[in-house]
Structure formats: C-alpha cells, structure tokens
Amino acid sequence: MPRPAQTSIDKKIRETISNNLTTLTESQKMTQADLAEKTGIKKTTLNGYFKGTSTPNPGNSQKIADALGVSKEVLDPRFSNHVLETLESEIQDKSSIPLYGSIAAGALATVEGITKDNVEHLTIQKELLGKHQNSTSLFAMKVNGESMNKVVPDGSFVVAKPISYLEMKDDDIVIFSHDREYSMKRVRRDEEDKVLVFSPESTNKKFRDIVVPYDTANDLKIYAKVVWYSVVLN
Structure with missing residues (x-):
C-alpha cells in the first residue's frame, strides 16, 4: 500500500x-x-x-x-x-483548507470531531482570504440550499472561521444550529426586543427569519462566520 x-x-x-x-x-x-x-x-x-x-x-x-x-x-x-x-x-501562495461537507441538517454535528488529515481539502490563493490568510482554524463547506442565494448561490463553497456566540457581530454571515436545524444566515441583534434575528437573503420568498429570544439562546449553537465564498457565474 x-x-x-x-x-x-x-x-x-x-x-x-x-x-x-x-x-x-x-x-x-x-x-x-x-x-x-x-x-x-x-x-x-x-x-x-x-x-x-x-x-x-x-x-x-x-x-x-x-x-x-x-x-x-x-x-x-x-x-x-x-x-x-x-x-x-x-504552495506557499496557497492555503489548503479542510472541506467538511455540505451545510445541511446534521452535516455540522461532527465538525468538531473531524481531523484535518481524514477529509478532502480546498486549495485557495492566500491573498483571497485577506486578513484570514494565515489562520490555521479555517474550514470549508459546500452550500446546500437557496436561503442565501442572493449572496451565496446553492452549490458554492464557503470558507468559515470558528467563532463563539460572544464573538458574533451584526451583519456576520454565520453557520449555526437552532432546535437541531442547521443553516447559514446573516445575523443581527435586536436589543429592543431582546432577540437575535437570522435572516435569509433569497430570491425564494418561502424562507423566513429565524428569531431567537436572548433567554432561549441555550438551544443555539454558533459554529463559525463566513469569511470567503466562491460564486460561479452562468
């Protein structure tokens, strides 16, 4: 062998x-x-x-x-x-980033248990990653769905940086789970109503905001923020 x-x-x-x-x-x-x-x-x-x-x-x-x-x-x-x-x-001008699969129900549940040695890798020019080009914690995933297709079309690849709940900022596109549903949305805090709002940016009107009250955020898991994505033009 x-x-x-x-x-x-x-x-x-x-x-x-x-x-x-x-x-x-x-x-x-x-x-x-x-x-x-x-x-x-x-x-x-x-x-x-x-x-x-x-x-x-x-x-x-x-x-x-x-x-x-x-x-x-x-x-x-x-x-x-x-x-x-x-x-x-x-080689020095490129980053090899572990590719963990698709952003879909259940796909993120095992991210923390995967090692960089047993997955495929996505190779990207370092300069495209900007200030994140020397980060060793980045991972890549494939978008599976239309909820963010105005920004990141279905089938695109995204590169994400792990962050905590406290590190999350308004207007970040985050990968998260809530009530066992996994998704990628743009987030903002509504301090008046004490809720987090995860908004789709889609041409399909069926996708709705996911609203999470601050006092029920224990069911919320923030995995990462998107720092780069690819778009293939038709």
Missing part, C-alpha cells in the same frame, strides 16, 4: 510526475505495460506513479526517463531546481 504524501509539496510533486508521465507516454503512444517492460518496473508500481499515489525513487525516475528518451529533470521536478522552486512558491 503506498504511503500518503506528508506535505503539500509532496502532493504537488506526485501530481507533476503523474501529469508528465501521462503526457510523455501518450505522445509516444506507449502503454503502461510497454513502459513496465522497458524499465523492468512492476506494473503495479508504475500505476501508482501514473495515479499520483506514490513517488518513484531516484533509480526508478532514471529508468523511466531513459525508457522515454528524456532527461530525468523533464520527468521529475525534484531534479530541476527551477521547477522545484516554482512548485514550492505555488
């Missing part, structure tokens, strides 16, 4: 080798079986390189490069200082 990549640069190297292998073999009309025969490397081992699930050792990189008639620098970025520096620069 191949060992998983331990760092972002390891993953990027595997991805680059996989892409290079595919491009080089397709251009030469060479199959994996042909390459295995030419190099003496087992087909199962080669398959890991093609899929990007394992990394060739230096000896195997040389064998593959020789079989393809290229220098090993063309195949494997670890042997090209320029390419490796470029990959490292790309």
